[in-house]
Amino acid sequence: MLVLRILGWLAVLGLVAGAGFWVLTMPRGLSAETLAAMPPGDAARGESIFWVGGCASCHAAAGAKENDRLKLGGGRVLATEFGNFAPPNISPDPEHGIGNWTAADFANSMLKGIGPGGEHLYPAFPYASYTRMELGDVADLWAYMQTLPPIPETAAAQTDLRFPFNIRRGVGLWKLAFLDDSPAVTIADASPEVLRGQYLSEGPGHCGECHTPRNFAGAVDTSRWLAGAPNPEGKGRIPNITPGGPVGDWSLADMVYFYQTGFDPDFDAVGGSMVDVQENLAMLPDDDLHAIAAYLAAVPPQASAPAAR
Ligand code: HEC
Numbered sequence: 001m002l003v004l005r006i007l008g009w010l011a012v013l014g015l016v017a018g019a020g021f022w023v024l025t026m027p028r029g030l031s032a033e034t035l036a037a038m039p040p041g042d043a044a045r046g047e048s049i050f051w052v053g054g055c056a057s058c059h060a061a062a063g064a065k066e067n068d069r070l071k072l073g074g075g076r077v078l079a080t081e082f083g084n085f086a087p088p089n090i091s092p093d094p095e096h097g098i099g100n101w102t103a104a105d106f107a108n109s110m111l112k113g114i115g116p117g118g119e120h121l122y123p124a125f126p127y128a129s130y131t132r133m134e135l136g137d138v139a140d141l142w143a144y145m146q147t148l149p150p151i152p153e154t155a156a157a158q159t160d161l162r163f164p165f166n167i168r169r170g171v172g173l174w175k176l177a178f179l180d181d182s183p184a185v186t187i188a189d190a191s192p193e194v195l196r197g198q199y200l201s202e203g204p205g206h207c208g209e210c211h212t213p214r215n216f217a218g219a220v221d222t223s224r225w226l227a228g229a230p231n232p233e234g235k236g237r238i239p240n241i242t243p244g245g246p247v248g249d250w251s252l253a254d255m256v257y258f259y260q261t262g263f264d265p266d267f268d269a270v271g272g273s274m275v276d277v278q279e280n281l282a283m284l285p286d287d288d289l290h291a292i293a294a295y296l297a298a299v300p301p302q303a304s305a306p307a308a309r
């Protein structure tokens with residue numbers, strides 16, 4: 001019967017589509033050779049990676065100051081159009097945190113967005129930037145994180161997303177399309193200092209995650225790199241930080257002073273989600289801050305979006 005035949009074909013097509021989805025969304029971790037070449041970490045070097053990486057901004061309690069920023073028990077909620085993301089406990093507690101992970105598990109999470117069970121992690125964890133990090137820096141960061149206090153509690157908040165975003169496997173398709181460890185922009189004749197700043201800003205510093213507009217799928221639009229973006233917290237816009245925006249008038253010294261103190265050249269204090277970022281940047285050595293400033297002065301200028309939102 002024709003109907004049965006059609007149904008039969010539809011079932012076959014469904015299986016093929018399902019198998020295709022399954023294959024396309026398969027987690028692809030770091031290769032065994034890469035992991036074998038992972039150097040032992042140096043905790044002292046890892047401290048500055050921790051601060052430029054901004055881990056405390058999401059994994060420490062909201063409003064945490066001073067030493068409380070080293071308590072990575074989770075508990076915040078990041079509200080987005082896809083639903084609420086809850087950064088988990090990543091303290092060295094073996095039961096409630098990630099204390100029983102291996103260095104390889106950690107490298108796969110930072111560079112490939114894959115958890116130890118092979119599950120895809122959501123890119124609200126900014127591994128789309130961290131994927132540009134050097135393996136040695138990831139090893140140093142891991143060594144440093146072992147020195148932080150274990151927090152023996154599960155994070156209070158839980159991730160809660162709308163369908164279809166609640167299907168973790170689907171993140172595999174997002175990664176196929178958007179996970180890319182090449183530089184976000186090309187800078188002609190970049191000095192070693194600018195290249196260092198590019199690495200810090202596009203990799204661990206993940207500046208583009210807030211300062212660059214996103215496409216329909218929530219991936220940053222590198223053609224408008226650092227051009228400014230709507231503020232997910234609701235009010236106003238996150239500023240354009242290319243030479244085409246207001247910071248085009250700042251000197252390198254103004255920029256470094258802003259990172260160290262939170263004051264811009266008009267002596268206005270930094271606000272919003274940049275407060276945590278600035279407190280983290282203030283922990284970095286001066287030459288790293290100078291490199292980030294030199295990079296921002298060298299990125300392709302972008303026009304700011306009109307003020308209306
Ligand atoms: C913008 C917020 C944000 C920042 C910054 C951030 N994370 Fe996360 N992180 C998250 C979220 C959200 C998740 C949960 C992702 C998920 O559920 O798939 C997560 C998950 C993780 C996981 C997986 C934990 C698990 O139990 O599966 C690790 C490891 C991790 N982050 C480490 C870090 C480190 C190290 C840094 C700093 C270099 C960092 N994160 C910075 C938001 C963030």
Ligand code: HEC
Nearest residue numbers: 205206207210238239241246247269270271272273274277
């Ligand atoms: C979590 C989101 C977030 C991240 C990550 C982030 N910023 Fe910002 N940034 C902001 C917001 C929001 C503002 C506006 C602050 C205000 O209103 O005072 C801002 C402001 C700034 C300014 C001042 C611009 C002006 O016109 O006054 C500079 C410079 C800046 N950011 C540089 C950086 C650099 C460099 C990085 C990466 C190391 C970075 N930001 C990462 C959210 C972020």
